[in-house]
Amino acid sequence: MESKPVVCAVCKHNGKQLCDPNCCFARHFMPSNLEDFQIVKQHFGITNFTKLVDKVADDQKDSAIESLVYEATIRRMTPIEGTLGAKAVLQDKIRKTIKELVRAKRKLESLKSTKTPITTPPFVADFDLNVVPVMENSTDSKEDNSKTGGSR
Structure with a gap:
């Protein structure tokens, strides 16, 4: 066929x-x-x-x-505006996006220029950051448990 x-x-x-x-x-x-x-x-x-x-x-x-x-x-x-109307809408979006980008850059620069101290979040402040945890071997922990008379 x-x-x-x-x-x-x-x-x-x-x-x-x-x-x-x-x-x-x-x-x-x-x-x-x-x-x-x-x-x-x-x-x-x-x-x-x-x-x-x-x-x-x-x-x-x-x-x-x-x-x-x-x-x-x-x-x-869009019978009245046609492609010129579409072009105007797109140019307006571009203009607004550029303004938003400029604002974001200014904000970023202002944050960089202000030397504000970095604060520790509250949940981290409860921990002693100077103490480094030590990982124990499984054999050491069994010996420790037997010496102390139980679990920690």
Whole structure:
């Protein structure tokens, strides 16, 4: 049983039975990914979309298709602001993150410059830190137990 050749949505829309071997749309608009095709079709129209992509150099076509799909998707989500709105939101996030980073660096520098003594936490203060515990051999502890008359 022969499998049917898979045709990308752009070629199918243009009435072709097969994609050309060097079809730049095949990777982006296969039947499993028709949502992107529908978004691009609604926003640009297929004729305009293919004209835009045809004007681009061959080595940049994939990047151009991805950019146009992104632009159409963003325009669908935010019809008024579009990609400029998305850019503004991202720039605002970057600006806030940079401010937060500057604040954290200033705080770190101020903590380094203040030579405050390190205080011992309360649970450690109960122990004598000058005494180093000595590990006993198992034979020594048996002898100690017998000398002292029992366990410690």
